[in-house]
Amino acid sequence: STPSTPAPVEAEVVEVGAGRPEDVSRVAARLRGAIVLATPSGATLDEVIYNFYRTPALANELKAAGAAALLIASDKQNTMLYTAPVDFNTSGRLAPLPSLNIAREDVGLLQRLAAGRQKPRVRLDVQNKIGGAFESTNVIGEIVGRERPDEIIVVGAHLDSNDLGPGALDNAAGSGAVMEAARAIKALGLQPRRTIRFVLFMGEEEGMLGSLAYVRRHQDEMDRTVAAIIMDVGAGRPLGWFSMGRTDLDEQLRELMKPLAHLGVSVIEHAAFAATDNAPFMAEGVPNLILLQDESSYFPVHHTIADTTDKVVPRDYAAAVATVTATAYAIADQANRFGRRMTAAEVKKMAAETKVDEQWRAAGIWK
DSSP: OOOOOSSOEEEEEEEOTTOOHHHHHHTGGGOTTOEEEEOOOOSSHHHHHHHHHHHHHHHHHHHHTTOSEEEEEOOOSTTOOOOOOSSOSTTOOOOSSOEEEEOHHHHHHHHHHHHTTOOOEEEEOOOOOOOOOOOOOOEEEEEOOSSEEEEEEEEEEEOOOOTTOOOIIIIIHHHHHHHHHHHHHHHTTOOOSEEEEEEEESOOTTTSHHHHHHHHHTGGGGGGEEEEEEOOSTTOOEEEEEOTTOSTTHHHHHHHHGGGGGGTOOEEEOOOOOSSTTHHHHHTTOOEEEEEEOOTTTTTTTTSTTOOGGGOOHHHHHHHHHHHHHHHHHHHHSSSOOSOOOOHHHHHHHHHHHTHHHHHHHHTSOO
């Protein structure tokens, strides 16, 4: 999502640390005409999400300050590049200035030169060709409920991957889990009280396009959508659930996790974030869960060329799939409805308290 340089550009490199607002302010007087180097950390989920929504603002600030280009340091090892849209947004717009990822080893070289009182310079010649718009399609199947077929549990994951990444963990693992959940329930001849709808969303990496389109198209079903269960944190062993700012679900989640205790499933994490396909459901007040997993094998290769199938540990992945399947079926089959849809006022309050409203606006979910 980077524009080309109008011609080759050579300039002094100016560091802005992690690229936070205070980092930019510190060197504001040196930015005009410079090639700017930002070194954000992406070692944790919180940091990755912050970077998703900070990077477009950083690029706009640098453009306004007259910078020539932005280099974003990869947080990965062994010269691996990290790739993601500069602007994680439904608009499809390009970054405001040429923006490139750079290997951490090359960052180290530039920093050593600067520490030796040299002024490193970089020459960039970016020629990027952007294709036209095209359509992609969500893939949907369902097992219709036997008693309350109009009440729906969505079990979803995104089918697309990102740029360089083959996408084994992000997110073939999630898509495979959705398909296996459907296969297992069907093979066992089970028909839950409520409908389970299995959805493979497209365009998540560009800004949750598939899930946004789904929610808009199925707006009249939101009151009847009991829960949205999403898997998008790799193939690691299951630990519990992200409840996305919902403390009112705790009691029911604890009951749902009891049969899965032997798998180590016991944690409820209340953090709320808009970085995958749960976000459009969260904005509608629908109870939405993301499987909480061991991330130790995920973030070292997240959005890189090393996101390959050898990173999947079958035993851990099987436990994650079993957790998603069992939880989805239990929610669909239990006598009482799982949670409730929050009112617009409640959603607004929760979003402000968790600051997820800022992410929704940045992503184009909220105006």
